[in-house]
Amino acid sequence: MTGVLKRRWAWGPPYILALFLAVGPAFAVQPDEMLADPALEARAREISRDIRCPVCQGETIDDSNAPIARDLRIIIRERLTAGDSDAEVVDYIVARYGEGVLFNPPAQGVNLVLWLAGPALLLAGIAVAVVANRRRVVPEAALTADEEARLQEILKQ
């Protein structure tokens, strides 16, 4: 278990990440990578915000200074210039680097559990709250037939 934890959770807070990443170029997207067409460049930025840098785990390629992140940013721009759609570009990268690069796990297969956990718990919470509330209110709300008869008796006296 700890071996796994070590690998996945040893990212540390953002400043620890930055600690590794700062060794190298001073910041992520470099002016020389950027496309001249602002619409295409905007699409490239949008895509790269959802792609994890494969070597730095906790950071998007848009934020990362790692050389591989730069390579990926350039690949994205090459594919876009070649006329690929956004989905095709993402598929291209996933095919080469695995689904682990997706920061936004697609809501299908087992990832549905991840996506639906919140709404499911919300519904469960509401159900429990309503049931618990009903149960609390009932004893006070109505009188049984016996109690009703007794009440009438008392009132008559």
Place this chain on the structure above:
Amino acid sequence: MIVELGHFALILALMVAVVQATLPLWGAQTGDRRLMALAGPAAGLQLVLIAGSFAALTWAFVVSDFSLAVVVSNSHTLKPMLYKVSGVWGNHEGSLLLWVLILAIYGAAVAAFGTNLPERLKARVLAVQGLIGVAFMAFLLLTSNPFWRLAAPPLDGQDLNPLLQDPGLAFHPPFLYLGYVGLSMAFSFAVAALIEGRVDAAWGRWVRPWTLAAWVFLTIGIALGSWWAYYELGWGGFWFWDPVENASFMPWLLAAALLHSSIVVEKRESLKAWTILLAIMAFGFSLIGTFIVRSGVITSVHAFANDPERGVFILMILGFFTGGALILFAARAGVMEARGVFSLVSRESALVANNILLSVAAFVVFIGTIWPLVGTMLMGRDLSVGAPFFNAAFSPFMVALALILPPGAMLAWKRGDLRRSLRGLIPVMALVLALGVLAYAMQSGRTALGPVGLMLGAWVSFGAMADLWARTGRGGLAARAGRLLRLPRADWGKATAHFGLGVTIFAVAAMNSWKVEDIRVVQEGESFPLGAYAVRLDKVEEVQGPNYTSTMGWMTVTSNGAPVAVLTPEKRVYPVAGMPTTEAAIDYGFTRDIYLVLGDRQKSGGWAVRSYIEPFANWLWGGAILMALGGVLSLSDRRYRVAAGARRVPSGVPAE
């Protein structure tokens, strides 16, 4: 010698904690008053010993005693004094000692100020508190001893991570720990109440100030961390949904839920079992946070990688306290009967909705944080979860919370009238709509997020003001204004905190939708446009700092030719740690920050420059400060200072 004294004091503190955790508990069970009375002095003694131990470690950092392993790897003789001191908790071992110190401070505070607590409850609370102390001191001494000496001390240290040499971050961990550990108070009260088998209004009143204090500290701690990330990491982001940020965010959400549900316990004697459960979970999540952080966290990413033993130890602590408390809860929850009934439309129901939404939101953060782990362990798949998921899956719950907040806060207890509380908000609705339309018309027409965020934030903020105004009752303007000032501090606290939440919601939306970014190569002397401003790179020079060298750019920002600011973004290199950092230069403003980052010199000549206009950035921290201030105002309410709750405790022996 002083170091050995510190080490010895820590071992003694562990012994005292063992006594505090056992004898008073036994005394409470058997009705032995002498044993129960031990708890207070033990808590005091524990504080004295741990404070001594902490002072010894601080001294070792101040005089740069390089015979200590911790000092060698986290300090350097040339480091400024502030960072020598903050270096004490800028590492795994020292920060745990701070954790334990804060735990002891809280324990001693209960012993000193809890004079109105029933004897038994006090003994049990302090015993549970002592038990937590035992676990963490054992962890400290067995796996992460800060007093470890080196046989051959080096001449100088390896310096503290330069990114941590920052005033914002120097105080970030202590505040976070005050928050995390503060939740242990709610936990101890919850477990003591479970042992006792009784929860009443007085219990709610005792537990709320501690929760409130913990939440205030967490708010400040998280805001400091986020502010630091904003100005230090050099890309203007303020929240990354990183596991470590999430680790502090989950307890914050649950603490917020807890302090609302304990209001219901206090005022209406309802939601008891749920509040107890929430108290257990809130501390449970701060232990999970500690675990996530310690398995390589808040301090050194290397620490855990070398020593998986620590992660296992914390997992054991987590399992023992959360598991044990939950078992106790399962056994005793039935004993706590709710007294106050309430209708589906009532303040209680609104607070239940608040609790459900906050807990579900915390759960979404939790599952998103552990999902990659689940993926590797159970499915053998490499999965990542990042900002896009959290933004999509977490935000809807916060939006729902913001929507129900203003009418919910104005509902009457027990049986409310939704139409009436909405009627009171009609002016607010009109204002919110007008603001939304205005923002939509004024922005350059890209996203709906900005205007919607503004409307939501304004709804919460102005709703809070309407709520406060409604509390002044009926009558002329002057009479109501006079009453406004005489309202209890708790009412002002509520309004301030809710107002702050609205400000934060607005700022988050604004920063996400109206940010202007520009990346380009700039020659010295060249100007470029940035939004409505023009920026000129005047010159770039090498500058020598106290323990670093810096490449500093001078950049002049003008607006229509009029100078706005001269900013000096830097790239620093800390030779001892061998690490470069970027220091963004920021011109802070009320409605926008101008944020400049200097990059590398380009082969073609000139410098890479990143510039941003961050709209309403200061509102984000301002909102957090208002939330914390609201908590402090509420905490200072007279009703918490006088022992009002004590009167309501029956004088007889509580049922066991």
